[in-house]
Amino acid sequence: MLIAAPPPWQPTWQRLGLATATDPAGRLTAVRVTVYPVPVLSAVPPLLWIWLLVRRRWVRRSRAAKGECLACGYDLRASRAAGRCPECGAGFRG
Numbered sequence: 001m002l003i004a005a006p007p008p009w010q011p012t013w014q015r016l017g018l019a020t021a022t023d024p025a026g027r028l029t030a031v032r033v034t035v036y037p038v039p040v041l042s043a044v045p046p047l048l049w050i051w052l053l054v055r056r057r058w059v060r061r062s063r064a065a066k067g068e069c070l071a072c073g074y075d076l077r078a079s080r081a082a083g084r085c086p087e088c089g090a091g092f093r094g
Helices: 037-066
Strands: 011-015 018-022 028-033
Touching: none
Parallel strands: none
Antiparallel strands: 011 018, 018 028
């Protein structure tokens, strides 16, 4: 009976597309990284930035429609004559 030799690449650890190979003495000989986690992980910061930008614009529009200060959300319906928010001091157009 013929016994096949072990493959030259013997992954001993795989998680998130990473694999390492060791020689018979237990020394690390190679590290392999698959490609799919790289674009997925590198897309997270831009997507987070876009989400924060969209949310910030939505909050400002919502506050403006309700008559609130754009900076802190204080209700300005009764204090428009001052020209400034009494809570945070931010100016507003109005």
